[in-house]
Amino acid sequence: MAQPAETNCPDKNRSDGGFSETTSQFPSKARIRQSGLPDIWPYIRRQRRDILVILCCTFALGAIFHFMRTPQYRSEASLEVTKVQPFPVETITSPAGTDIEKRFLHTQGEILQSRALAERVAERLNMLKDDAVLIALTGGRANDSRDAEHRKNRVIQKLREGLSVHLSDKSQIIGLSFESPDPALSRAVTNAYIAAFVTANVQQQFDSTRYAQRLLTERLREMRKELAYAEKALNKYARQHDLLRAGGTAMGEADDTQQSMLGAALGQINEVLGEARAARIEAQSRWEAVVDSDPLTSPEVLASPAIQQLLQRQANVEAELEKGNAIYLPDHPDIRRLQAERKALKSQISRLANTIRASIGETYQAALTRENELVMQLRNLRGESLDENDASVAYNILAREAAAKRSQYRALLDRYNGLNNSSNTVQNNIAVIDEASLSMEPSSPRLLISGAVALMAGFALAAVWTLWRSQGDDTLRMSQDLSDKIGLPVLGMIPASEAGLSPMQELENGRSALSEAYNALRTALTHSTAKGLPPVLLITSVQAGEGKSVTSYAIALAFARLGVNTLLVDVDLRRPALHHLLDCLNDDGLSRALEEGVDPLGFIKPAGKNHLFRLTAGPVPDNPTDLLSDPRFETFLDNARLYHEVVILDGPPVVGLADAPIIGSLADGTILVTEANRTTIRACETAAERLRCANNYLLGTVLTKFTARSVGRHLSYQDREYWRYGVGARAFDAVPAGRV
Numbered sequence: 001m002a003q004p005a006e007t008n009c010p011d012k013n014r015s016d017g018g019f020s021e022t023t024s025q026f027p028s029k030a031r032i033r034q035s036g037l038p039d040i041w042p043y044i045r046r047q048r049r050d051i052l053v054i055l056c057c058t059f060a061l062g063a064i065f066h067f068m069r070t071p072q073y074r075s076e077a078s079l080e081v082t083k084v085q086p087f088p089v090e091t092i093t094s095p096a097g098t099d100i101e102k103r104f105l106h107t108q109g110e111i112l113q114s115r116a117l118a119e120r121v122a123e124r125l126n127m128l129k130d131d132a133v134l135i136a137l138t139g140g141r142a143n144d145s146r147d148a149e150h151r152k153n154r155v156i157q158k159l160r161e162g163l164s165v166h167l168s169d170k171s172q173i174i175g176l177s178f179e180s181p182d183p184a185l186s187r188a189v190t191n192a193y194i195a196a197f198v199t200a201n202v203q204q205q206f207d208s209t210r211y212a213q214r215l216l217t218e219r220l221r222e223m224r225k226e227l228a229y230a231e232k233a234l235n236k237y238a239r240q241h242d243l244l245r246a247g248g249t250a251m252g253e254a255d256d257t258q259q260s261m262l263g264a265a266l267g268q269i270n271e272v273l274g275e276a277r278a279a280r281i282e283a284q285s286r287w288e289a290v291v292d293s294d295p296l297t298s299p300e301v302l303a304s305p306a307i308q309q310l311l312q313r314q315a316n317v318e319a320e321l322e323k324g325n326a327i328y329l330p331d332h333p334d335i336r337r338l339q340a341e342r343k344a345l346k347s348q349i350s351r352l353a354n355t356i357r358a359s360i361g362e363t364y365q366a367a368l369t370r371e372n373e374l375v376m377q378l379r380n381l382r383g384e385s386l387d388e389n390d391a392s393v394a395y396n397i398l399a400r401e402a403a404a405k406r407s408q409y410r411a412l413l414d415r416y417n418g419l420n421n422s423s424n425t426v427q428n429n430i431a432v433i434d435e436a437s438l439s440m441e442p443s444s445p446r447l448l449i450s451g452a453v454a455l456m457a458g459f460a461l462a463a464v465w466t467l468w469r470s471q472g473d474d475t476l477r478m479s480q481d482l483s484d485k486i487g488l489p490v491l492g493m494i495p496a497s498e499a500g501l502s503p504m505q506e507l508e509n510g511r512s513a514l515s516e517a518y519n520a521l522r523t524a525l526t527h528s529t530a531k532g533l534p535p536v537l538l539i540t541s542v543q544a545g546e547g548k549s550v551t552s553y554a555i556a557l558a559f560a561r562l563g564v565n566t567l568l569v570d571v572d573l574r575r576p577a578l579h580h581l582l583d584c585l586n587d588d589g590l591s592r593a594l595e596e597g598v599d600p601l602g603f604i605k606p607a608g609k610n611h612l613f614r615l616t617a618g619p620v621p622d623n624p625t626d627l628l629s630d631p632r633f634e635t636f637l638d639n640a641r642l643y644h645e646v647v648i649l650d651g652p653p654v655v656g657l658a659d660a661p662i663i664g665s666l667a668d669g670t671i672l673v674t675e676a677n678r679t680t681i682r683a684c685e686t687a688a689e690r691l692r693c694a695n696n697y698l699l700g701t702v703l704t705k706f707t708a709r710s711v712g713r714h715l716s717y718q719d720r721e722y723w724r725y726g727v728g729a730r731a732f733d734a735v736p737a738g739r740v
Contacts, residue, residue: 047466054465055458062454071442073183075190077176078433079197081108101172108174109165112197118159119152120196125188127155136182137162137189159189173433183439190436198430216416223409230402237395266381273374280367287364295353300360306352314345475680482674482701486685489700491528491671492521494551496705503550504581507557518554521702522562525555525671528699534668535641538571538696540651540660542687546675547704549577552650559646560612567644568607569615571663572652573624576617582607589618593636594627600636601643613644624652628662637666654687661694669699676706 044051083104111117127133128151137158159178166175178189290298301307321338328335482488494517497503506514526533539555541548549572556568570578571590579586584605593600600615607614621627640647649667652659664670670691674684684701691698 044466047462050465051462054462055455058458058461059451059454062450062457066445066447066450069445070181072179072181072444073186073439073441074177074179074443075183075186075436075439076434077190077194077436079174079176079194080172080431080433081105081174082172082429102169105167105172105174109167111200112165112174112176112193113160113163115156115160117193117196117200118156118163120200121159121189121192122152122155124192124196127159128152133185136185137180162186162189163193178436179443187436187438194432194435198428198432201430202428213416213420216412220409220412220416223405223412227402227405227409230398230405234395234398234402237398241395266378269374269378269381273371273378276367276371276374280364280371283360283364283367286360290357290360295350295357298353298357301353301356304352304356307349307356310345310349310352314342314349317342317345475677482684482703486681486688488672488684488688488698490703491524491700492517492702493706494518494521494547494554494702494704496707503547503554507550507554510561514554515558518551518558521551522555522558525699528669533646534697534699535645536637536647536649536666536668537699538649538651538660538664538667538670539673540664540670540687540691541653541673541675542679542683543653543655544575546653546673546679548653548673549581549650551671551673551702551704552648553578553581556607556612556646556648557609559648560607560609563611565611565613565643565645567604567613567615567640567647568650569640569647570617570650571628571659572650573617573621573627574652574657574659576620578614578650579616582614584614584616586616586618589616590636591618591621591624591627593618594630594632595621597632599639601639625658625662628659634666654690655683661690661696664691664696664698665694668697670696671699672701673704674701675704678705 081104083101122128125133127137128148137155162179164175164177164179166177168175176190176193178186178193180186180189286300290300295301317338321335321342324332324335324338482490495513497506497514498512503514506512507518509515525537528534537555539548539552549570553568556566559566568578569590570576573591576586576589588603590600590603593603603618604613604615606612627633637647649663651663654660654672672684672687672691688698
């Protein structure tokens with residue numbers, strides 16, 4: 001079952017058996033998928049004559065333009081241009097070499113196309129005075145120039161317009177060509193361009209060298225003055241602040257590796273202080289070893305030769321005294337002499353040991369005094385050194401400035417010497433690969449190119465023409481237009497009837513393409529709602545002549561063939577057509593019954609088919625809308641539901657009339673018939689909106705008179721063969737497809 005849709009129209013509750021909803025079942029316009037450009041092929045088919053005329057006209061114009069153009073002859077040459085350095089230059093950070101080469105070649109190409117080089121060529125070929133050359137170049141008169149300046153500008157303009165330069169990204173080859181009406185002139189101008197380019201390149205190198213020499217000379221003179229001023233300022237500052245080196249020179253007069261006087265003194269004092277501190281430490285160790293102990297226990301005292309001799313003598317006296325005590329009495333003179341001598345030796349040893357210890361203490365005191373004196377000197381020199389460092393800040397700045405000036409002067413001098421060495425030689429970086437030759441065939445215009453351009457222009461104009469026509473054409477072509485652009489489901493697509501056969505004749509054959517299409521529509525209607533087929537169906541159309549009456553009859557006939565009791569009612573009271581289709585009288589019908597107040601069921605008659613009944617419209621009334629709005633018409637429809645399983649209402653078209661919305665509001669479902677290749681999308685939208693606003697339950701649409709060729713592409717499932725599936729399908733191939 002189709003889904004309800006949003007609508008801005010008022011809605012009503014219905015009680016018609018549950019076949020309709022309180023809101024319309026279709027999506028709103030905001031939710032309809034916007035389609036892109038329309039399928040262009042149908043428009044191409046319809047505009048094929050205009051397209052053919054456009055192509056023929058553009059081709060003819062191209063041919064006329066081709067034969068009216070003056071033949072042009074092109075002379076070509078090629079040069080090899082390499083990048084050289086005419087004189088030493090500073091090293092500059094640049095991109096990769098390939099980019100540099102590309103920029104160089106592009107620069108050379110711009111030089112070839114410059115006005116200055118064109119003036120050289122004009123002067124070389126005497127174009128500014130030779131009328132014959134000017135006529136051959138411009139293709140006009142030589143005396144048409146107002147003055148010499150105008151003549152010169154015209155010649156230069158023609159030279160630059162005829163010149164073409166071709167650069168290669170993979171080599172250093174530059175292609176050069178010139179095009180003019182005279183082949184000899186083209187060759188002469190091309191060769192003149194080559195000669196002028198080589199001459200200009202050599203002249204540019206000479207000019208660049210002279211300019212560089214003049215520039216470097218001036219710069220060297222300025223740099224010499226700046227260097228002298230920087231050196232003088234540096235030396236003056238060094239002398240003012242006594243920043244002298246160890247050799248006696250001022251800082252800045254000699255190389256920077258020499259130390260200042262103060263720095264040398266600091267170094268010497270540091271060295272002497274180290275030695276004095278080592279001597280003091282050694283003396284202190286000796287003194288601490290003897291100051292608080294017996295001197296005779298000190299190794300240094302014992303190591304004295306005098307102490308050793310006295311100790312030896314004391315040992316000898318002790319030995320003699322021990323022997324004498326064993327022989328003599330204590331009062332013996334020898335014993336007394338030995339005891340006196342021993343006492344004298346001990347006294348000497350003691351005095352000598354104390355003397356040695358005092359000498360060690362004096363040595364330590366002398367070393368300590370020396371160390372303290374050196375420390376004081378070092379402290380004084382450090383203060384002076386800090387003062388010197390403060391003064392060296394400005395000195396270092398001046399020294400760096402002088403060094404920078406010295407380096408710049410040296411670099412400029414090297415460049416100047418190198419430029420003088422290369423000034424007498426010129427490097428020719430241009431080599432002629434191919435000289436210009438005489439062209440025997442014109443390079444333009446070419447017939448194939450002119451024809452191709454004319455055809456391309458024709459196709460472009462034809463495409464613009466077709467697109468312009470297609471943008472203004474919103475005619476329905478296929479079912480996708482209804483579903484995508486309008487949002488209406490397509491219940492069926494009815495093919496156009498075959499040529500030579502009327503729709504009624506085709507419907508008599510149950511296996512015809514038309515019958516099979518309406519059988520498919522019957523199946524779609526059977527499943528159009530959740531409760532099956534609505535009992536009362538209104539068949540209407542956007543406008544007259546779209547096949548709604550044939551569709552109404554075909555649907556009724558399709559259900560009757562299934563054994564369904566079907567009633568076909570012609571409710572188009574303004575322009576009835578059912579009696580024409582069935583070839584019957586229209587005297588007694590719906591309008592007469594409603595006007596006379598009788599039951600229309602009494603005018604129902606068999607339609608000549610089993611289970612199929614008809615009720616014609618009757619005579620055309622004065623006011624059909626009033627009759628259809630009469631409650632008796634609604635009563636008739638309710639009674640028809642009781643006696644017939646399906647009631648098919650062949651209604652009037654929607655656009656411009658109020659009849660169809662009124663009838664649709666009483667029916668259980670409405671089907672909108674649209675004709676392919678005739679009904680517009682805007683008209684279909686308007687009709688569907690009117691039906692929705694009248695609370696019609698719109699089941700969907702039927703696309704009639706459809707042909708696969710009108711779609712603009714081959715769609716096998718939409719071809720007539722689709723409705724001829726089965727045995728004997730080829731029986732219809734002999735009849736070509738046409739329109740009703």
